[in-house]
Amino acid sequence: MSHSVLFLILAALTFAGFFMGRKRAVAQAGGVIRSLHSRPNYYGYLVALWCGIPAFALLLLWVGLESNVVDTLLAASLPDSLTAGMDPASLSLLLNDIHNLAAGVATSRDINEAMAGAADHYNDLRETGLLALAVVALGVAIGGILVGSKLIHPDLRARAKVERAINRALFICSLLAIMITVGIVMSLLFESIRFFGKVSPFDFLFGLEWSPQTALRADQVGSSGAFGALPLLAGTMLISFIAMCVAAPIGLLSAIYLVEYAPRKVRAVVKPLLEILAGIPTVVYGFFAALTAAPFIRDVGTSLGLSVSSESALAAGAVMGIMIIPFVSSLSDDVINAVPQSMRDGSYGLGATQSETILRVVLPAALPGIVGSMLLAVSRAIGETMIVVMAAGLAANLTANPLEAVTTVTVQIVTLLVGDQEFDSAKTLAAFALGLLLFCITLALNVVALMIVNRYREQYE
Amino acid sequence: MNDQNAPTRSIDNSTAMAAVQRSLGKRNRAERRFRFFGIASIGIALALLMVLFWTIISSALPAFTETSIDLEITLPADEIDPQGSGDPAVIGDANFPKYIKRAMYSLFPEVTKRRDKKQLAGLISPGAAFKLREHAMSDPSLVGTTIVLRVPMSDDVDQFKKGQITADIPESDRRISDKQIAWVQTLTDMGLVHQGFNKTFFTAGDSREPELAGIWGAIMGSIFTMIITLALSFPIGVASAVYLEEFAPKNRLSDIIEVNINNLAAVPSIVFGLLGLAVFLNFAGLPRSAPLVGGMVLALMTLPTVIIASRAALKSVPPSIREAALGLGASKAQAVAHHVVPLALPGMLTGAIIGMARALGETAPLLMIGMVAFIVDFPGNFTDPATVLPVQIYLWADAPERAFIERSSATTLVLLCFLIMMNGLAVILRKRFERRW
Amino acid sequence: MTQMNVKTDDEILSENSMTASSPVTQEAPRPTFVTRGVDVFYGDKQALFGIDLDVQASGVTALIGPSGCGKSTFLRCMNRMNDTIDGCRISGQILLDGEDIYDDQVDVVHLRARVGIVFQKPNPFPKSIYDNVAYGPRIHGITSSKSELDDLVKHSLEKAGLWGEVADRLDEPGTGLSGGQQQRLCIARAIAVQPTVILMDEPCSALDPIATARIEDLMGELREQFTIVIVTHSMQQAARVSQRTAFFHLGELVEVGATADIFSNPVEQRTQDYITGRFG
Structure with a gap:
């Protein structure tokens, strides 16, 4: 049996x-x-x-x-x-x-x-x-x-009893969402605490050097490895910044055009097309970044006499920007749409042109919502993994030059955990500490962004 | 200005209108400029989309053809099956690579040097010997005869035939030598070389040799993983949506759950991978690389999407329906189960399909739970080691051989086809059942 | 969008004199707006049928009728607010001081600067009271200095009867005012551009009786300087504030005349029925 x-x-x-x-x-x-x-x-x-x-x-x-x-x-x-x-x-x-x-x-x-x-x-x-x-x-x-x-x-009262049981079951299902969060926090925290037993949190958060490759023999130079996360954070920020430089203007202007100018038919065609960009798996963007964008940018840079790394932050950031365009545009679209028509009518009624109405009335009114959606987009960029794993570097450089290779938090998590691993080594545990860091940053961004967006929605409801 | 008694200089209508008249030209130019920026950004975004698709399609198409050769191979009975047993097990132990090589050498008897012979044999894929072995084992009567068999050529020859490697590149920079090119040319002139549809790509598992590698294993892995994800996330997601939307009292706990779900939807996917590694693998001891664990991790990741979509679907059912049912004496649970949920079901399914499409393309969390292993066999059940389509794309994109890059693009195309089908299904569902209340 | 009816000016003038033959006031002022055969369509649905209406300068004209009769649609045609609605088509002629406002040569920005509008629901911008009033002058470049703008804002708020209430809190958001104050702010905002005509689309329907009374008083003062066209569903309001009244029904202009005549002695049976409350 x-x-x-x-x-x-x-x-x-x-x-x-x-x-x-x-x-x-x-x-x-x-x-x-x-x-x-x-x-x-x-x-x-x-x-x-x-x-x-x-x-x-x-x-x-x-x-x-x-x-x-x-x-x-x-x-x-x-x-x-x-x-x-x-x-x-x-x-x-x-x-x-x-x-x-x-x-x-x-x-x-x-x-x-x-x-x-x-x-x-x-x-x-x-x-x-x-x-x-x-x-x-x-x-x-x-x-x-x-x-x-x-x-x-x-x-x-059989029906009442059965319905109460069903109600309980549904309740337990909805508790699962909390249990997932608790699970994430617990598992990250538990492993991170073990990591911080080996490396002090101060060194981790403020250390300027990241080289987790612990030596084979204890008497080798640098046998302890260095676990300073600052270069990783700097790299993450650099790539996210480049991504936002691409996505924010294109996404926002597209949303403005689609909401305010585009005839209904154009909107009905363009909006789904933009959303295709959002539906493409990130590994495909990674493929594109590593095999098309990076060589292209390097060739252009070389022809201009610049030395561009083949894993430049610019390539990974720009492609990540493309990925985020639909995210920014659809969130901004919602936010701009939520500005009541009466605001626009008031402005048109005074003889304002469309662009004046948009720039002086609609956008200021939508500003909190737009800021919120930009924050959500940043959080998305920070947590994005595959593009940077495939197109960004592994070496932790502390640089602001977009033409050099930098590495990110997510890249290091993947590098540390893929392949053979010992469960107790500082190397493996460091990945969880990085995960905790990533989770905290994105969570903070999301909470703030959702708060702003919700307050903005309430204003017009 | 707060001095209320100050005389105000009034501006009369004609001065004002003159000012408006003056400003018109400049303002209309600004208007056109702004409108142009909007069109330009949409143009850029759509152009990038086209470039992306063009790159993938153009580099994927060559992967759908393969280069093979009709070889005349002698199967000497005295070497393969001296006793004449006809037992496939005996035949299977024979040295088939040798017969392939011999067949090649006989085509070019002038090649005698060891190094050249090795290069000559290198034109044929190692898969040729496997194919020959299978062929001989399935029909033992072939032993002792000479047969003509179509066998795959190596990926370098394939690349050369497709024009990806050209003779202009210096010999030291390409993977196929001048001599080899000359041989391939001769073989082509002899009419032995064929290019045809690459069936291997759709039927084989992963391989170290590009010409033998296929995505069937990854497709199976993806299917197994998606079954687990759907089986977990849809019922649980719908159940919690129904609870939150229809039954939950307005209290702190409900608020916390609500905030929680919204935040979970924005947690980076790789964090779910870390959760899976720590809880499912290290704590619960489930097998690594298994679709079971992959599916569970993706289910956790998709759950918020399904809950949010299902709640939206439930919200769109007007309260009058609930009131009508309650007014007839139905209990709250009956009203929900008999009227609200059936009406919201298409919306919930749409949400689930869109969540599934996202999960199907997800890679990062699966890397954490070891679904990146090199796996040749097809997974047979939920606990066999497996890989999935997006991970296969990642693995091949990293490979040094151009032929693997090509296959990576082709896999992307296949994955995109699946995604388009799923999204199309969602659109149809939405259109078909869309209701205006 | 516009189908021009080919008519000579003489024809129009002769038609004008015919319509104006029923004397309203002793001096019979020159009409500001002249509309001829205005049809409006929303998609396939026709909302207005051949409206011929003259609006006299300096006075209040009230458009009344049951809801859905097209009076608001007509009002919105007069400064081309309907341009912003998808699928809205207009044919016929609307002349403002003898110029067709749907002519290609007419810049809608310029038109709306001349013909201001106040909406049903107060819609102050989410900006300070000062910025709300200064919005129009700023975009049009009407004032050349800060002090001039300050004066204009003060002047407009005074005219709208709001200055006394908000003089010390011009920096506060306009959305923080009460409904009646918000509506007067919107009137001040419209006045600041120095229009010749102000259109009002049921300006009091969202207000309480006291706020309504204030707006009505305000209209009495403003009609000295501006031509006012008001849409209202309240016959009492039309009787109180207007000098001329036009009655719309099912997209047609049924009757137009001096307010006193319309209410005491209507020509058309439908007007009679509406006034006496048999429908609407």
Whole structure:
């Protein structure tokens, strides 16, 4: 018997519970359905809930805990000859081998008698566990049906009970959003605290040097690595700034034209076209930046007699700007649209031209909203990963020259975590500290931006 | 100015109108200038869009053809299957690369030097031997005969045939030597070289050899990942939207959830990757590189989008519908389940599809959970190591071979086709079910 | 957009004298606006049918009629505010001091500087009171110095009867005023450009009775200097403030004449029915 078979049996029992509950309700009412408080189906649902919820919860719990429980039992039962003098890391390797052996897959070490015994024991443990689970879960399910059926009575407010259960379930789903945030904060914080145990937060935030490549031997020069995040932040800001220099004017002017000037037909064509830019995956922009934009900018620079790095901040920033254009334009579009027509009428009525109306009435009125959307765009640029991973450099230069290569926070996170990693090294943990930094910066920007935008919306609602 | 008794110089109508008249020319010029700026920015944005598409399409198109050669290959029975068993397992152990090489050498008997022979054999893809092996194993009666088999040529020859490498480039700067070019020319003149539709690209998995690499593995990975994402984010997203929009009391907790969702929607995707790495891989011990984990991470990322879209759809159902149902004695839950949700469903589906389209193109969080591994096999279930289309684009874009760059563009094109289809579906849904209340 | 009816000036003048044959005031002032055969379409829907109306200089003309009768549409044609609405077409002639305002030669900016408008809902800009009034003079370059502009702002606010209430808080936002004050601010804003005509589109419909009374008094003072055209759904208001009244119904101009005549002794049955409250 496997988990999926058990799952199917429980599902079948739940269905059975539904029909039994409904039948029992009808029987209790003596066939006079009107005398029931709720429709018969609700009595069925109630019994099904009694049956299904505890049983499935149990199943889920076991699936989540099984490997931990079984491994703990297995490790405790291993003969000393196998585990003698082992640290936790090699023990986990050994356990892994036993798992493979039990599953009949080739292992990396020689199989001896003790190992084979352990593998058999492992299979036994899992077998027993599953059997025990099956017995308990089925018992709970059947018990649930019995309890549920006992409750049924024509006066039972089955509908209210079922609806309350549904309400609870919906509530739990909506709590998930909070749980995700908590999960993000906890996981970033937990690893970052471990990182700050090795590197002081002050050095991290204000250090001017970033070279996480820790040396192989302890006595090598620079063996500790340097974890100053300032060059990364500077690089991120430089690239985001270049991106905004491209996106802000083009996006804002496009939005103004589309809202104020464009005939409806033009708007109906151009707006979706611009939104295509927003739908293109960022990896495609990265591809474009690395293979088309960067060489192009370098060639232009060389022909002008400038020395341009092949991974210049300009290329990554400019392409990121293209990506953000639709973001700026659609947010600004909403904001400009929200300025009431009566403002424009008032200005036109006084004889203002369209551009005067836009520049002197519409834009000042929309300013908070526009600032908010620009902040959201900046936050988007700071968190953008693929374009910079593919088109920006790896070396942490502290420079304001857009023609040089710089690196960003996101690039370093990817570099540190892709490939083989040791979980406890400062290098790996540094990625989480960078992640925390990134999360805090973007969160602050978003909160401020959303606050401004919402206040602006309220003003005109 | 606060002196209320000061006499005011009044400006009469004719002076004012004269001033207006004077200013007209300048103001109309400013108006035209401003309008031009608007048109110019839209023009720039659309031009950039065109450049982007043009670059991708023009560099992708060559990837859809491949270069192959009709080789006359002798399969000596005494070497392959001396006992004449006809057992595919025995045949499979034979040294097939040798027969491919021999076939090539026999075409150019004048080539004798070891280095030249190696170059000659290098014209053929290593995949040729695999193809020959499969061919022989599927039909053991071929052993001992001479067959003509169409086998792929190496990516360098392919690039040369497509004109991506030309003879003008100095020999030291190109991956195909003068001698090789001459041989390819001869083979072409003999009518052995063919260029045709690149089926491999759509049916194979990843490979170290560009001419053998395909995206089917990545497509499968993407499909598995998207199934998980949809299965998690749609029901949960709709459930929380229904709760927040229809049932939630107006209290602090609801406000917090609301602010939370809006902020989550703007959290950089890579942070979700870090969450996945810390919680799903390191804490829960789920397998690395698996569509299961990728799908879960993307589901968390898409959830806010789905919730926001679903709430908008629920909001657009007018209160009169709810009131009508409640007025007939339906409970709140019945009113919502029977009337509001069905009416809002197209809008919710549209939101989910758009969220899915975003998830399908997402790369960064998947890098964090190890979906960047080099994987040749097709994933068979949700826990097999897999890669997805955008990651495949990233991996190939990094490769030194031009042929891989070409395939990266082609993969982009395929991915964009999927995205266009999904967005098209969303548009159709919206058009089909759009209601004006 | 405009279809010009080819008519000679003489014809128009002779038509004028015909319409003006019912004497309104003793001196029978020269009309400011002359409209002939004005049709207005919103897309395929026709909103106005061949409107012929003269608006006398220096006086208040009221346009009355049930809602949806086209009186606001007509008002908005008089300074081409309808230009901003997609799909709106106008044919016929609207002459301001003998010049067709829909002629290609006419700059709409110049026209609107001459014909100001006050809207139904007060719509001060989200700027200070001073900047609201100074907006028009600034864009048109009417004043040449700061002190001149200060004077003009003060003068306009005085004329709109608002100076006393806001003199010490010109820097505060115009949106912070009460509804009636906001509407008077909008009137001051219109006056500051020195127009000859002020159009008012139900200027009191969003105001309470006291604020309404103040605006009505204001109109009484302003009509000395400006030609005022007011759209109103209140017959009492039309009777109180106007000298001439035009009655619109279903996109047609039913009757026009001296206010006293229209209310006491209408010619048309439909006017009679409306005045007596049988519909509308």
